[in-house]
Amino acid sequence: MEEQIVEKNKRYWNDYADLWFGTTALPKYGVRFVTEDDLHFFSDVEGKKVLELCCGSGHSLKxxxxxxxxxxxxxxxxxxxxxxxxQMLKGSGCNPRLICAPMEADSDIPEDYFDYVFSIYGIGWTTDLAGTFKKVASYLKKDGIFIFSWGHPLHYCVAKSYETGEDEVIDGKLVFSRSYFDESYLKMPVHDTDVTFANRKISTYVNALYDAGFIIERMVEQTDEKSLSDTEDDSPKAQKAKMVPLSMCFKCRKL
Ligand SMILES: C[S@@+](CC[C@H](N)C(=O)[O-])C[C@H]1O[C@@H](n2cnc3c(N)ncnc32)[C@H](O)[C@@H]1O
Structure with missing residues (x-):
């Protein structure tokens, strides 16, 4: 089943890659979310060896x-x-090594090699969170840093309106349609098709990180200041971002 999910998601990303060109990349970590300009997680990246999982269109590498x-x-x-x-990185002076493989699989990535491994809105696509975190740990040197962002699990618990497809907010109250405890795979409709991923609890991430040999230095679940203070925008997404985080981000160190 997991292999079929990865295969189907792969078809989606191959078919719709152009629509995602640079949309979820550093300095952005997520949706209506604080950015690298606020967090400075990569402040000492100069001269360092860096690997991005789910690198997409390469904008974060750039x-x-x-x-x-x-x-x-x-x-x-x-x-x-x-x-x-x-294409995006051509002529930019950097010459990244790009590997086509699922993050769950064995590949030619060297072990005990990287100072940073990171993923911006990529990790949640894995069908094997524990195994992927163990692989990340194996790629990093001791004391190496692992940074990743993904949708906040509460975000995916909120109902979507049947009429508009937008988040369901009624009289300023969010409607929940999915249990926070439900980690089964969910299908998200997108571009006339759907993609599949599991909505995992925060504790699932925390415990899998610990099991893979990481300590968490920071976990961030902060809507950006502009969205929090905006009094003009009363769209469902804006109202939701004031009540729950839409994204989250972890900075971890390999012990
Ligand atoms: C939302 S995009 C994020 C891309 C990246 N942050 C960027 O700046 O373009 C998610 C990426 O994850 C990749 N992806 C999805 N499932 C994956 C898997 N199991 N292993 C490796 N990559 C995967 C997709 O192909 C896609 O490029």
Missing amino acids: YLADKGAGELWGLDLSQKQLDNAK
């Missing part, structure tokens, strides 16, 4: 190249995304 990262590697299961990344 961002870190501009900050002086020494060696850049990217992995993604979609060849179309990697073609876009290659």
Whole structure:
């Protein structure tokens, strides 16, 4: 079943790669969320060896190249995304090694090698969270840093309106339709098809990180200041972002 999910998601990312060009990349970590300009998680990246899982169109790699990262590697299961990344990074002076593989699989990525492994809105696609975190730990040097962002699990518990497809907010109250405890795979409709992923609890991430040999230095679940203070925008998404985080981000260190 897991293999079928990865295969189907891969078809989606190959078919729709162009629509995602640079949409979820550093300095952005997520939706209506604080950015790298606020968090400074990559403040000492100069000269460092960096690997991005689910690197997509390569915009985050470019961002870190501009900050002086020494060696850049990217992995993604979609060849179309990697073609876009290659094109985007052409002429930028950085020459990343791009690997086409699912993050769950064994690959030629070296072990005990990287100073940073990171993923911006990628980790949640894994069908094997515990195994993926163990792989990340194996790629990192001791004391290496693992940074990742993903949708906040509460975000996916809120109902969508049948009429508008938007988040369901009634008289200023959020409607929940999915249990926070339900970690079974969910299908998210997108672009006339759907993609599949599991909505995992925070404790599932925390415990899997610990089991893989990480300590968590920071966990962030903060809607950005602009969205919190905006009094004009009363769209369902804006109201929701004031009540629950839409995204989350972890900074961890390999022990
Ligand atoms: C929302 S995009 C994030 C991309 C990236 N942050 C960017 O700046 O373009 C998610 C990416 O994860 C990749 N992906 C999805 N499932 C994956 C898997 N199991 N292994 C590796 N990559 C995967 C997709 O191909 C896609 O490029």
